[in-house]
Amino acid sequence: MTTTLAPAPALPQEQALANITLGIDSAQNPGTSVRKALQLLEAFTGLKRPVGVSELARRALLPKSTAYRLLSALETGNFVERVGCNYQLSLRTFELGCSVREVRNRSVIGAAFPYLCELFAQTRQVVQLGMLDGSDVVLLEQLHPVGGARVPDSVGDRLPANCTALGKVMLAFSSRAEIAEYLGTPLEARTQRSVTDSRSFVEHLAISRRSGVAVEISECHSGLSSVAAPVLSGGRAIGAVSITTASTAFNERALAATVRAVSTQITAALAAA
Structure with a gap:
């Protein structure tokens, strides 16, 4: 039957x-x-x-x-x-979003988090980790001090790459084809200081490529400034880490050296994983 x-x-x-x-x-x-x-x-x-x-x-x-x-x-x-x-x-x-995050935790976030904590303890400023996704930066981690400078962004938020130090430094360490594709769409303006001219933006990327860091002064949020350095794999940026402070307290030279050292440590940790 x-x-x-x-x-x-x-x-x-x-x-x-x-x-x-x-x-x-x-x-x-x-x-x-x-x-x-x-x-x-x-x-x-x-x-x-x-x-x-x-x-x-x-x-x-x-x-x-x-x-x-x-x-x-x-x-x-x-x-x-x-x-x-x-x-x-x-x-x-x-x-579902957490499932994506778990996949990434086994790579960039997992390798970076201990160093982000050390960076935060050292600077007591806002520390962020981001990845480039299309024309945006997606925030993967963020640490911020109690009573200090605060950013109006949260983990998972998307920000226009051209307005952020994170985005600029990752684009600086991208291929020419990727940069050309990015410049194929208009550059977004978040504040009056945002760089929206393609030629000027390319000059910013060249400076960042040479120095190993990118800087933005009130270009994403008025009154806040950031410096970022790339997390590299094979010479290409797969992420970036940044420090953000109030623009009035922004010490570019000191913070650039600090964030560059941390990004180098994260890059080495990923290579050794």
Whole structure:
């Protein structure tokens, strides 16, 4: 006798994918629907509060009706959650982000963290570790003093590379092709001091390449200045570490020597791992 087994019930995440690929628009390519769902998830980037469908649709460049249907599917899969009439990312997406972080912990973050702690203890200033992702710097670690200079950024935030010492020093130690690709899009301005002229920016990169550090003076946040040095692998930057202080207390020469020494230690630790 043949026994027929009922299919296992779909997990919420599996059902969400089914809803996205089949329930949004049957005439639409499933890949297009998934792409739109990813656009919608990316629309939450940088948001510190729950937001409504209209704002998410605007940020994702989607019709409001499409955004609403996608949000319903993502809510079913526990990727977003409703707060009143608004939406925010769920703990499920936090878990996914932590999975990425765990992978990186076995490389750059894991090697760098002890040295970041030493750097923080030595300077008592804001210490950051970042990686370049496209045209942005993603903050992987951040240590800041109680009562000292504070930056309005958090781990996981994305910052325009051209406005940060972290981004500039990583680009300085990137290939010519990567730099040319980066300069193919307009340079973002965060403050009046941000460098947005391509020729001037290339000059900044050349100086950073020669000196081994990059500096930004109130280019990302007014009143704050940073110096950064690269974490290298095979001569290419795979990350960078920075020190940030109030611009009025910024001692470029002393801090440059300090952060350069620490980045060299992290590079050596990675090579020995």
